[in-house]
Amino acid sequence: MAILSIRNLTKRFGGLAANDDISFDVEEGALFAVIGPNGAGKTTLFNMISGFLQPSAGSVSFAGQDITDLPQHEIAARGLVRTYQLVQLFKDLTVAENVAAGFHRVTKGGVAAALFRPGWMREQERAIAARTDELLSFVGLDGLDAVPADKLPYGRQRLLEVARALAAQPKLLLLDEPAAGLNLQETAALADVIERVNAQGVTVVLVEHDMGLVMRVARRIAVIDFGRKIAEGTPEEIKTHPDVLAAYLGGVETV
Ligand SMILES: Nc1ncnc2c1ncn2[C@@H]1O[C@H](COP(=O)(O)OP(=O)(O)O)[C@@H](O)[C@H]1O
Ligand SMILES: [Mg+2]
Incomplete structure (x- = not known):
């Protein structure tokens, strides 16, 4: 059963479609990753899922209920909890x-x-x-x-x-670039924690720019580029997907 379903999610900032018609399902218990180059629209997607931004179009459902119009605190109260790309500690x-x-x-x-x-x-x-x-x-x-x-x-x-x-006892944990700025050893420690969180039954969706972490921990991956979903599949499928290679190799980044 899908714990999270997003359908046709779109966010326009003026003339820019930061997210354009993105759909996917995350199965309960999954360790799912959303990857894409900088500026692809990953954080915008998380902002819409977690109620921080209202979509221009499309819907989000969580645990079988439509949460598209709910405020952030209501969504968190239902067990959808996120972290931020920049450290937000007290x-x-x-x-x-x-x-x-x-x-x-x-x-x-x-x-x-x-x-x-x-x-x-x-x-x-x-x-x-x-x-x-x-x-x-x-x-x-x-x-x-x-x-x-x-x-x-x-x-x-x-x-x-x-x-x-x-x-906060999440059912679904959204992590926005948790490994950004970490060295290899710190990234490995984080990957281990993410795997153990997931093993305890928490569904995890990870947004990452760092392919190494994603390929190690994720069991299913969606790739976005310029706001559109260009591929979805297992790490093996994603690694060899021609559009993914083009998106990463076409820019300054490497897989
Ligand atoms: N609040 C905003 N207002 C205007 N443009 C935005 C805003 N938030 C993000 N963007 C733009 O949307 C695009 C996607 O950004 P973002 O979702 O942060 O990408 P990522 O997290 O993949 O690096 C970028 O071009 C960014 O400049
Ligand atoms: Mg981001």
Whole structure:
């Protein structure tokens, strides 16, 4: 069953079609990647799926329901959670506090609860602290909980973003260029985390420019170029697809 179906998604910025009639399905449990050269329209596509941008045309359905017109927070509340191309951590908060912020959608509370701290709230805080530890350990950041987020090396900040996204208990996780700026070792650590997230049953859609990471982790790939989907298939099929080779080799980039 498809957990995510996009149909004829189109986004126009003035005269430019940043996305032009893009359709594909992502099966539940998949590890799917969207690739394409810089400026191809990958982030725009994620922005429409996650409710950050309204499509000019087309539709998005998630878990069998049309979410095209829902606001971002409603979409996240249903379990479609994204990360951003540029690191979006709370710089002055600690590693643990950044993860705790990710629990927002699954916790209850409010000002009165924060003031009076009823028993259920202390219980909730304990549960969050325990789960935060688990998530930090899952992404390999154990022992760093008290460190300010902006003191972490860049590669670890990206892992922290993944931990924070997991705190929101996604059914579908959208990762926008998580490996951008990472060295080979950091990319390998990230790939390992992505594979383990997926193995736990979370569907993952990855936008990447870095072919190495995509070819290693993705089991199905859609390729976009100048806003249009030009190919879809397994990594093997994509590697040898003539239009993909032309899109990548035609520019300054190599496969
Ligand atoms: N808010 C915007 N306003 C105008 N043009 C935009 C906006 N966002 C993206 N674009 C343009 O849309 C195209 C696709 O951008 P983007 O989706 O960021 O590509 P990618 O993520 O594949 O690098 C680019 O030409 C970009 O300049
Ligand atoms: Mg982008």
